[in-house]
Amino acid sequence: MATNAQVTERPGRWPATDVLARTTLGVATAAVVGSAATTPGSGWYRRLRKPRFQPPAAAFPVAWTLLYADLAVTSALALENAPDERYAERVQRALAANLVLNAGWSWVFFRAHRLGAATVTAAALTASSADLTRRVAAADPRGRALAAYPAWCAFATVLSAALWHRNRR
Incomplete structure (x- = not known):
């Protein structure tokens, strides 16, 4: 993690390889799960x-x-360009919670066949994604590129709700 002095000396730098590798590993794990x-x-x-x-x-x-x-990529940018260690830790926690919700939705929907619970999970994922996007963009303006993520999650929430509504028994 960069110190404030490093951030001041090199604002807007690309993330270090190890930071990008960690965020990629976390995201890839959620995708596989x-x-x-x-x-x-x-x-x-x-x-x-x-x-x-x-x-x-x-x-x-x-x-x-x-x-x-x-x-x-945007999470790595936020971690690398966070104003301080405490902010970076909050971004890491927000990312971890988001990835758990992200992977969890598939298990609730496809494996448990719980359409109502999947809708609630998708809504929680949308809120988490919006919060994560806010945190990432605050740490690095390039993080605004993540705005498509909560938008897609909001669409997934609407789709989940429609499936739940159409398939109530």
Whole structure:
């Protein structure tokens, strides 16, 4: 982690390799854990009544890959350019909580088949993503690029709610 003196001397620098490696490892772990539970080809998922605004299945891996890459890079920027160690620790905690929610949604939705709980999890992920984006952008203005992440999570919340509503038993 950089000290205040280093931040002052080199504002807006790119993250050190070890910082980027740590954020990439965390994001990749969440992606793998979430993907392990994701089964869009399952009979249960195929039988769900889906809303008209449901994107094609191919859109999800593309969107999530881009968002995960953005999350790893912008979080590394925030950690490297944080004003102090305490702020960096808050960003790390916010990122960790966000990644748990992110991976957890797939388990709640695809494995537990709990559409209501998945909607609540998606809403919590949206709030967490918005908070993380705020923290990341405050540490480094390039972090504003993360704004697509809470927007996508908000869409996922609406989609989860629509699936829940259409498939209540």
